[in-house]
Amino acid sequence: MPTLLLVRHGRSTANTAGILAGWTPGVDLDDTGRAQAAALADRLAGIPLARVVSSPLERCRQTLEPLLAARPELGAPAEDERLGECHYGEWTGRPLAELAKEPLWRTVQDHAAAAAFPGGESLRELSHRTVSAVREWNGRIAAEHGEDAVWIACSHGDVIKAVVADALGLHLDHFQRISVEPCSVTAIRYTPQRPFVLRMGDTGDLGSLAPKAGPVPVTPAGDAVVGGTT
Numbered sequence: 642m643p644t645l646l647l648v649r650h651g652r653s654t655a656n657t658a659g660i661l662a663g664w665t666p667g668v669d670l671d672d673t674g675r676a677q678a679a680a681l682a683d684r685l686a687g688i689p690l691a692r693v694v695s696s697p698l699e700r701c702r703q704t705l706e707p708l709l710a711a712r713p714e715l716g717a718p719a720e721d722e723r724l725g726e727c728h729y730g731e732w733t734g735r736p737l738a739e740l741a742k743e744p745l746w747r748t749v750q751d752h753a754a755a756a757a758f759p760g761g762e763s764l765r766e767l768s769h770r771t772v773s774a775v776r777e778w779n780g781r782i783a784a785e786h787g788e789d790a791v792w793i794a795c796s797h798g799d800v801i802k803a804v805v806a807d808a809l810g811l812h813l814d815h816f817q818r819i820s821v822e823p824c825s826v827t828a829i830r831y832t833p834q835r836p837f838v839l840r841m842g843d844t845g846d847l848g849s850l851a852p853k854a855g856p857v858p859v860t861p862a863g864d865a866v867v868g869g870t871t
Contacts, residue, residue: 642831643691643782643790644839644850645775647801650700651677652823661740662700663726663733663761670703677824682707684826688851691790692782693718696725701795704824708793718795723774726797730761754813768803768813771796775804779831789852801827808836 651674655662662668670678685708693709695701695718705718732740740746749756749764757763775794782792798821806816808829821827821842828839828850839850 642788642833643779643786643792644828644830644852645779646685646688646791646793646847646850647775647804647827647829648681648704648793648795649798649801649821649823649825649827650696650698650704650795651675651681653700656823659737661729661732661735661737663729664698665734666699668698668700670700674700674704674823678704679707681824681826682711684845684847685793686711688791688847690715690793691786692778692792693795694724694778694793695720695795696797696800697722698725698797701797705793705795721774721778721794723770724794724796724800727764727767727799728758728761730758732758732761750817752814753816764799764803764813764816767799768807768816771800771803772807775829776831791850791852804829805838805841808838810835 651670653662653668653674654671655665655668656674657671681704690712693705693715695705697720702718709715709718745756745758753764778792778794782790786792799816801821802816802819803813805819805821805827806813811818819841822844825842825844826847827841827843828847830837830839840847
């Protein structure tokens with residue numbers, strides 16, 4: 642099955658200001674975020690990419706711009722609202738330092754499966770839509786580009802953490818244990834039996850994620866893996 646590269650957008654003006662941006666329009670990358678996006682294109686230079694899918698929010702589209710400029714054969718990214726940021730409802734646009742004083746904050750941190758944002762969605766709903774989206778895209782890309790295809794989904798911190806928690810078999814209550822830095826790459830190889838998390842929150846070189854020539858190594862259970870990772 643294909644390998645998914647989950648890219649978190651580069652650092653944004655809301656990240657710098659400590660604001661929970663959510664779906665607020667006009668949140669752009671800051672200078673550091675733009676530099677991170679430019680470096681991402683170089684980090685991915687040796688990896689053949691079959692498809693690029695993105696959250697529709699500006700900060701994700703801006704993160705992909707240098708990569709798509711360097712790889713015009715990829716065309717425009719497909720946008721999928723299911724990969725968009727959590728709908729934080731009444732929490733949207735508020736400072737994180739202020740939100741940390743809300744009673745719901747501890748539920749979000751310690752019992753995420755019970756957390757629902759006032760006027761927004763629950764973290765269970767977020768997990769369901771995002772995991773469904775990446776698995777659907779993975780199947781489509783396998784059918785169109787083959788089992789060894791590598792593809793990108795550019796999204797947001799909580800989205801990526803929810804997908805990783807599912808891939809690791811973690812209860813959603815534990816998803817806050819996962820750290821995803823701006824412009825980091827998390828690689829997940831889906832197989833018929835189980836997913837393999839190959840990289841998590843990686844901000845360094847990604848060359849070893851390129852598909853290898855020759856037979857693909859397998860684990861004792863018979864699951865194919867990427868790059869010899871067991």
